[in-house]
Amino acid sequence: MSYWDLLDAKYRLILCDLWGVVHDGVQLYPGAAKRLRQWREQGRCVVLLTNAPRTEESVEKQLAQIGLPKDCWDAIATSGEAGISALNALAEPVGFIGTPDDREVLEGRGVRIADDDNFSELACTGLRERPYGDPQDYRAELEGLVDRDVHMHCLNPDRVVVRGGVPEACAGAIAELYQMLGGRVTWYGKPFPAIYEHALRRAGNPPADEVLAVGDGLQTDILGAARMRFDTVFIAGGIHAGEAFPEEFAAQNGLGHWKPVAVVDGLA
Numbered sequence: 451m452s453y454w455d456l457l458d459a460k461y462r463l464i465l466c467d468l469w470g471v472v473h474d475g476v477q478l479y480p481g482a483a484k485r486l487r488q489w490r491e492q493g494r495c496v497v498l499l500t501n502a503p504r505t506e507e508s509v510e511k512q513l514a515q516i517g518l519p520k521d522c523w524d525a526i527a528t529s530g531e532a533g534i535s536a537l538n539a540l541a542e543p544v545g546f547i548g549t550p551d552d553r554e555v556l557e558g559r560g561v562r563i564a565d566d567d568n569f570s571e572l573a574c575t576g577l578r579e580r581p582y583g584d585p586q587d588y589r590a591e592l593e594g595l596v597d598r599d600v601h602m603h604c605l606n607p608d609r610v611v612v613r614g615g616v617p618e619a620c621a622g623a624i625a626e627l628y629q630m631l632g633g634r635v636t637w638y639g640k641p642f643p644a645i646y647e648h649a650l651r652r653a654g655n656p657p658a659d660e661v662l663a664v665g666d667g668l669q670t671d672i673l674g675a676a677r678m679r680f681d682t683v684f685i686a687g688g689i690h691a692g693e694a695f696p697e698e699f700a701a702q703n704g705l706g707h708w709k710p711v712a713v714v715d716g717l718a
Contacts, residue, residue, distance in 0.1 A: 505528065574606075589631075608670055
């Protein structure tokens, strides 16, 4: 019998990460859909919480392509939604680093993308093309943006994901380099509070002691949930590939005696 089979009934809301927990970017993990559906059948609310730099609708479309049925969740909360809201509040076109598909999504939601270098704000959703390269390839471009004091909006704080077993750099890796070079960055998504507040609103704002967060990324899923003081399950079989939960994690991140309530390989 697994940890999940004895899950405390007090958890009325489950905030579940997607990439590395439910799927690997190409296919669903065995048992993931069954587990999500089981939680809902038990009367729990399931919110899929993702650092995808896109809209809820586009993530839902991706999940359909992978084969995750719509009866497996109640809502989806993305870092992209938070970033899009902020970008639309700007009264000017913005620069852009990311794929053509991501640009189309942003423009479809009203974000104006500059067609030249006359911008002071920039949206970053990731590297530009597949197969993705090295963020260091962008260093010269980023140095020029730093010199112009361009403010970067990072719509996906993840540094790396694993797609079908192959590591890929994400927007967070570019933003981290930009910050290291002296650039200004605003981050959207885990581990920052806005995405959690958005998810809680979608679920009717339950108290923190009724929330269980499930994730595999130490510096995104786990750190964000810990800062919110949610009970948290660390999925060791995701991006960290079976590594033990680091004993020094709480101390290194100023979390006192915090630790996950469980460490498991996956949702099965």
